Amino acid sequence: MKSIYLDNAATTPLDSRVLEKMQPYFSDVFGNPSSFHAAGLAAKKGVDAARKSIAALMNAHADELVFCSGGTESDNLAILGLVRTNKAKVKHVITSAIEHPAVLELLTHLQKAGEIELTILSVDKFGLVDVRELEKALRPETILVSIMYANNEIGTIEPIADMGRALLKWRKTHNTPFPYFHTDACQAAGVLDLDVEKLHVDLLTLNGSKIYGPKGVGLLFVRRGVEIEPIIYGGGQERGLRSGTENVPGIVGLAAALEIAQAEKEKENVRLTKLRDKLTAGLLKIKKTKLNGHATERLPNNVNISFLDVEGEAAVLYLDAQGIYCSTGSACASGSLDPSHVILAIGLPYEAAHGSLRFTLGHSTKPADIDYVLKVVPDVMAKLRHMSPVNLDMKYFK
Numbered sequence: 001m002k003s004i005y006l007d008n009a010a011t012t013p014l015d016s017r018v019l020e021k022m023q024p025y026f027s028d029v030f031g032n033p034s035s036f037h038a039a040g041l042a043a044k045k046g047v048d049a050a051r052k053s054i055a056a057l058m059n060a061h062a063d064e065l066v067f068c069s070g071g072t073e074s075d076n077l078a079i080l081g082l083v084r085t086n087k088a089k090v091k092h093v094i095t096s097a098i099e100h101p102a103v104l105e106l107l108t109h110l111q112k113a114g115e116i117e118l119t120i121l122s123v124d125k126f127g128l129v130d131v132r133e134l135e136k137a138l139r140p141e142t143i144l145v146s147i148m149y150a151n152n153e154i155g156t157i158e159p160i161a162d163m164g165r166a167l168l169k170w171r172k173t174h175n176t177p178f179p180y181f182h183t184d185a186c187q188a189a190g191v192l193d194l195d196v197e198k199l200h201v202d203l204l205t206l207n208g209s210k211i212y213g214p215k216g217v218g219l220l221f222v223r224r225g226v227e228i229e230p231i232i233y234g235g236g237q238e239r240g241l242r243s244g245t246e247n248v249p250g251i252v253g254l255a256a257a258l259e260i261a262q263a264e265k266e267k268e269n270v271r272l273t274k275l276r277d278k279l280t281a282g283l284l285k286i287k288k289t290k291l292n293g294h295a296t297e298r299l300p301n302n303v304n305i306s307f308l309d310v311e312g313e314a315a316v317l318y319l320d321a322q323g324i325y326c327s328t329g330s331a332c333a334s335g336s337l338d339p340s341h342v343i344l345a346i347g348l349p350y351e352a353a354h355g356s357l358r359f360t361l362g363h364s365t366k367p368a369d370i371d372y373v374l375k376v377v378p379d380v381m382a383k384l385r386h387m388s389p390v391n392l393d394m395k396y397f398k
């Protein structure tokens with residue numbers, strides 16, 4: 001039985017080289033990094049080395065990194081931490097319509113609770129945020145802009161550096177340190193440049209589970225001078241910003257994964273882009289299909305296609321039976337049958353949003369896998385369409 005894993009945007013397998021680096025920290029080097037004895041110091045050394053190495057990769061300082069439990073916590077720490085620190089009467093936040101729920105759910109919750117005023121920028125049909133729209137939305141009360149680096153569903157890469165420059169200009173002309181700029185880089189961390197100086201970001205989120213590192217570990221970059229409050233209180237680890245005993249193997253693994261990804265990304269991106277484009281072209285030969293996201297400003301491993309007249313969940317199950325693992329919408333949203341907020345945000349109607357499938361390639365993807373997928377998917381779609389009572393018009397895709 002074949003098993004072709006094309007859901008690397010949901011999570012990636014742990015790289016064996018990363019596992020090797022982590023292994024001693026589960027058993028031999030088990031101390032608490034806060035302990036003063038040799039066992040504690042050995043663990044602390046592992047955490048310190050990881051912090052230093054990641055900081056170098058991001059062109060940041062070691063004291064600007066806060067390790068935590070993953071992308072969700074990092075996003076929450078950035079946003080809640082900043083909103084709660086700020087004592088202004090009116091706090092305005094700007095985000096986009098296609099953010100991960102870790103950002104969007106929190107911000108809409110804060111808006112409903114009356115803690116912030118929120119502007120949600122729409123995106124164009126490719127999923128791009130317009131820098132001029134961002135500039136127009138800026139207000140003297142804007143304390144934070146949170147826009148993701150690359151989208152987890154449609155793979156669109158946002159012009160983060162351009163936005164960063166626009167925000168710097170605004171701060172300068174208005175003589176204020178605000179708004180701060182946060183980006184969720186969970187999907188970008190394994191394949192794009194993470195230089196925080198070039199990106200002009202003040203807060204950056206990434207995690208291990210999308211970059212062939214361990215799950216349950218992430219970090220928040222907090223630029224020196226940016227004041228945020230903790231959201232978890234306790235023993236004062238991570239300079240008081242994230243209490244709780246450090247996930248030492250996880251932190252060591254996160255650093256190892258990031259080192260490997262950043263060193264190998266150029267070569268791997270070229271390889272994946274070729275496979276991605278072949279899969280896209282092949283799938284678009286099936287009638288009544290449309291590529292979602294941008295053709296080129298796109299993650300090298302992401303293919304997201306709407307198949308009209310097809311129920312996405314049914315397609316995932318049929319493909320699963322053939323040993324092909326993909327997803328509909330995002331894994332985080334699955335379990336619910338609501339159509340993806342991202343697909344709706346790029347202007348597709350409800351019916352078309354239901355039939356969108358995401359194939360995300362990875363290190364294990366080989367050319368033969370793409371051939372197999374291109375052999376199987378047309379048959380599955382023909383079968384599902386034959387069974388489908390709906391028959392939508394192509395005008396939905398115009």
Ligand SMILES: *Cc1c(COP(=O)(O)O)cnc(C)c1O
Pocket residue numbers: 009069070071072073075100102148150151152184185186187207208209210216217218
């Ligand atoms: C996966 C993901 C998250 C959540 O990360 P966890 O480590 O699962 O909490 C947040 N943002 C984006 C863009 C993601 O892809």
